[in-house]
Amino acid sequence: ESISDKLSMEEFLVDALKGSVILGEPRNLACLAKTWKGGGLSPKGMDGNEGVLLIEKLKAVDYEYREGVHWTKCPGLLGTGSFGEVYKMEDKQTGFQCAAKKVRIENFRAEELMACTGGVHAKVLPLYGAVKEGLWITLFMKLMEGGSLGQLLKQRGYLPEDRALDYLGQALEGLEYLHAHSILHGDVKADNILLSGDRSHAVLCDFGHAAHLHLDGMGKHLMTGDYVPGTETHLAPEVVMGKRCDSKADVWSSCCMMLHLLNGCHPWTQYYNHPLCLKIAKEPPPLREIPPSCHPATAHLIKAGLEKDPTQRASAAELRVKACEALEKVGGLKSPWRGEYRQPR
Numbered sequence: 001e002s003i004s005d006k007l008s009m010e011e012f013l014v015d016a017l018k019g020s021v022i023l024g025e026p027r028n029l030a031c032l033a034k035t036w037k038g039g040g041l042s043p044k045g046m047d048g049n050e051g052v053l054l055i056e057k058l059k060a061v062d063y064e065y066r067e068g069v070h071w072t073k074c075p076g077l078l079g080t081g082s083f084g085e086v087y088k089m090e091d092k093q094t095g096f097q098c099a100a101k102k103v104r105i106e107n108f109r110a111e112e113l114m115a116c117t118g119g120v121h122a123k124v125l126p127l128y129g130a131v132k133e134g135l136w137i138t139l140f141m142k143l144m145e146g147g148s149l150g151q152l153l154k155q156r157g158y159l160p161e162d163r164a165l166d167y168l169g170q171a172l173e174g175l176e177y178l179h180a181h182s183i184l185h186g187d188v189k190a191d192n193i194l195l196s197g198d199r200s201h202a203v204l205c206d207f208g209h210a211a212h213l214h215l216d217g218m219g220k221h222l223m224t225g226d227y228v229p230g231t232e233t234h235l236a237p238e239v240v241m242g243k244r245c246d247s248k249a250d251v252w253s254s255c256c257m258m259l260h261l262l263n264g265c266h267p268w269t270q271y272y273n274h275p276l277c278l279k280i281a282k283e284p285p286p287l288r289e290i291p292p293s294c295h296p297a298t299a300h301l302i303k304a305g306l307e308k309d310p311t312q313r314a315s316a317a318e319l320r321v322k323a324c325e326a327l328e329k330v331g332g333l334k335s336p337w338r339g340e341y342r343q344p345r
């Protein structure tokens with residue numbers, strides 16, 4: 001079909017979807033989500049209820065899926081993501097439990113959904129659906145019983161080198177997949193890595209800062225439009241300088257996360273006061289924060305990921321290979337889980 005046919009097909013789809021909650025597919029959700037950005041109110045005004053659920057266990061009733069009616073929030077906050085709080089929820093009909101992030105419509109970015117409707121990957125948190133109710137968008141996703149790596153780090157102080165290398169390697173697998181689909185995560189950090197119940201598996205989450213990278217690889221000016229940068233201590237030099245950015249910005253952030261895992265504190269914060277942006281732009285990369293006890297292979301991979309010039313910086317794929325090699329050289333995954341608390345360095 002021609003482009004115009006495709007567009008009209010999409011418009012037709014969106015028209016059919018407006019005002020209803022259906023069990024559908026990721027591409028249906030992607031079309032509908034684009035109409036939410038402007039905060040445009042649905043025909044039913046403030047109380048409109050529309051969306052797409054992607055799994056059978058979340059059941060809309062008569063094309064509606066409303067909080068307190070068809071699903072309920074379980075007590076207690078799981079965490080706070082970009083622009084929204086995350087709760088455990090339960091579907092009233094099926095009893096199925098998952099996680100839900102609520103975002104005010106004015107803070108909603110369709111990119112948050114585009115990033116996770118593009119496809120499924122073992123290292124990316126699965127999306128279960130998204131529903132607009134009045135001025136709120138609720139994003140449903142798989143529940144990760146192990147909580148976030150940020151929470152684990154708070155409990156442990158800092159992680160042993162082998163554990164840090166294993167989690168970094170898993171995060172880089174997820175980034176490799178996103179980057180292959182021209183998606184920049186935009187906020188790679190321990191809080192946005194979620195763990196399975198036994199803490200052996202890690203997935204990337206929170207695409208609230210995601211951006212679609214141009215296919216020409218020319219990089220994208222992030223500091224424009226509705227883009228909100230990620231966590232300051234993890235921002236790459238090219239981001240703070242407002243230059244064109246590409247997937248290498250996530251690689252820098254992943255190595256800032258690695259320093260956080262190994263030290264128990266964010267990089268730069270032990271040496272400089274806020275605003276850190278100027279230091280990140282001007283100072284050499286924070287290589288002095290690599291613990292001296294690290295294996296040379298670990299130090300080498302952090303250096304490769306903290307090159308200030310993004311063209312000289314390793315890619316996620318290259319860095320993942322280095323992380324796997326370093327993990328082998330330190331003897332593989334051996335540290336016990338019940339290890340003692342380690343006072344942050």
Ligand SMILES: CN1C=C[C@@](O)(C#Cc2ccnc(-n3nc(C(N)=O)c4cc(F)ccc43)c2)C1=O
Binds near residue numbers: 101125147192
């Ligand atoms: C697929 N998808 C849809 C929305 C999304 O952009 C997000 C997110 C997000 C942000 C912060 N935190 C959590 N968060 N989720 C869980 C969970 N699923 O169990 C969780 C559990 C915690 F203990 C702490 C924070 C948590 C999830 C996204 O990625």
